Amino acid sequence: MDWSIVGANATLLLWGTETTIALAVVAFVAGSAVGLLVALGRVLGGRDAELILKAAVDLVRGSPLLVQLLVIYLGASAVGLPLGPFPAALLGLSVNAGAYLSEIFRGGIASVSKGQTEAGLALGLPRAYVVWGLVLPQALPVIVPAMIGFFIGLLKDTSLAYVLGLLELTRMGKNIMDRTFQPFEISLVMAGIYFALCFPLSLLVRVVDARLRRSGLVQARL
Amino acid sequence: MAVVLDNLGVFAGGLALTLLVALSASLGGSVVGLLTALSRMAPAAPVRWLAVTYVEVIRNTPGLVQLFLVYLGLPNLGIRFSPLGALIVALTVNNGAYVAEIIRGGLQAIPKGQLDAAAALGLPRRVALAEVVLPQTLRAIHPALANQFIQTVLASSIGTVVGVEELTQVALILESRTYQTVEILVALTLIYVAVTVLLAALMRRLGHRLDRGYR
């Protein structure tokens, strides 16, 4: 086994890693914004809003991310508004993230006991404030670990931008494999890089979760 | 939409392979997952360590990279798989780690009093495991297992990258022949959604059957 090619292609792998991280971070931020809006829309909006938003979320969660990326990339050029691989991947990942994060937000809000909402409403506070100012902050101990966990998934999901030809880490690695004919070493290194990015975050999730549980912020479920 | 209707057979074939792959990977993954979960409770430290390492490595690397490792990397070591074989192997290994974690979560959720009662009655370890622990674990985790199966159905789409003619690949082949991009991709998406909705409903039904009396 020849590991020297790793050193020879280190710069390329680094560029791929940078693209991967950039994709993940931007999609995470955009997805969080979208996800929050969707979650609040479903909680506070009427029945119509809930129906439409639920359908949209179920559509995204019920189909593979890979297909969604292709839909956006190939679909955009088919309707005459071509997108490059990077914007297409970003859009696809953001929409996907938005759907999954909206469920995380919704789940967190639901986990806060009904009594909190009732107490707020009984005091005469407007519904929007009760959700935004009372319930959501209390949902954070549940939401934050789940969001970090989702970000880990997002880092891994950027590998699917491979199918758009985007030079994120996996595509970059494949190109190197094809050139050097050493797929085993390269795929192992690729896996190692993803692991190095994701594993510390996994540990972080566990630490944050334990800390938040101990802090007593998580109200006992009655 | 004519192109879709004219080629229903093609889509059906792709869907059949998708489901076959998902089913195989889920069954295999369940066995692997159960063995891994049990290994985590083994007395020998190296066995425990191996199980934990396996789970952490799989959960922190992308499925596509795992597929490349199996399909492209292993031949370097003399282990060659067909695209379909590689897909199933990679998804099985992938599944195993997630199922192991699901089982672990279920085991931890069993009240300690159950183990106390089984012990107080003098039930041997193996009997307690089979009659008290595992049935309750199953009832606790079946929703998570159902979800995992659905995720595997969706994940099987990475087979298109290595040429397996599952649903996504057959749709892409059709698209490259007919250039009816929008219709085909919309249909592809809707088929996946319909399948996941149906599977979710089916598994909820089965879950209720299992939960009867218990809840």
Added chain:
Amino acid sequence: MNPDAVSGAPAPSDPIVLIQGVTKFFGPLKVLDDVVLSVARGERLVLIGPSGSGKSTLLRCVNGLEEVSLGRVVVDGMVVGDPGTPLAKVRAEVGMVFQHFNLFPHKTVLANLTLAPMRVLGLARSEAEGLARELLERVGLPEKVGEYPARLSGGQQQRVAIARALAMRPKIMLFDEPTSSLDPELVGEVLDVMRQLAEDGMTMLVVTHEMAFAEDVADRVIVMDRGALVEEGPPQRIFTDPRTPRARAFLTRLLARSERHRPGREPA
């Protein structure tokens, strides 16, 4: 000196449970402190004391659910935890009823009762089922045979739990706060079953806060505090005239609610 005592085989007059200098640590915490106790066959013992006094832990040492750090527990001639004696043998003689019932929720009442007799004692299914039905009659729940625990009230679940323990035909029954998790109106039905069991001659070790039950049923009341056995005696004396300061302090607090048992007062 009983000749059988020399050979090691238990004679009928020997205590059925011997707790010999038992000390237990949970890490740095000493939860049992050199406890010495012997229980005669057919005796009914009630253990009382503040929370954290080690009474539940002591009970759990009798059937090996907890290991002792120092000293030993002997049940019917068998040393609990002795490498030569499988715990299963000890547990076949000792039945336990838990505060939270611990019925197997995924099995019917019948299955709960027949599982251990079939799998541990080797009874045939028909035998085990017959035994189960008989015991359900005894605890007053014959019609619940096919029900799942979730459909029973707390009091009913606990009575089924008692029947489940009795199905193993134990020589001793341990009760770990059997009524502490029950709504007040359900406590009576469980205590009635326990009273009947006592009347039928079962050796019983009961951890409880039910003072009326203790007074009616117990041959001896043991007071524990901070892991140590502080005082013991017949219930009538313990409740009206506790001699040690720690027992007095605990009982005054506990019985202040119940006029019937204030220390210093004549027994009713």
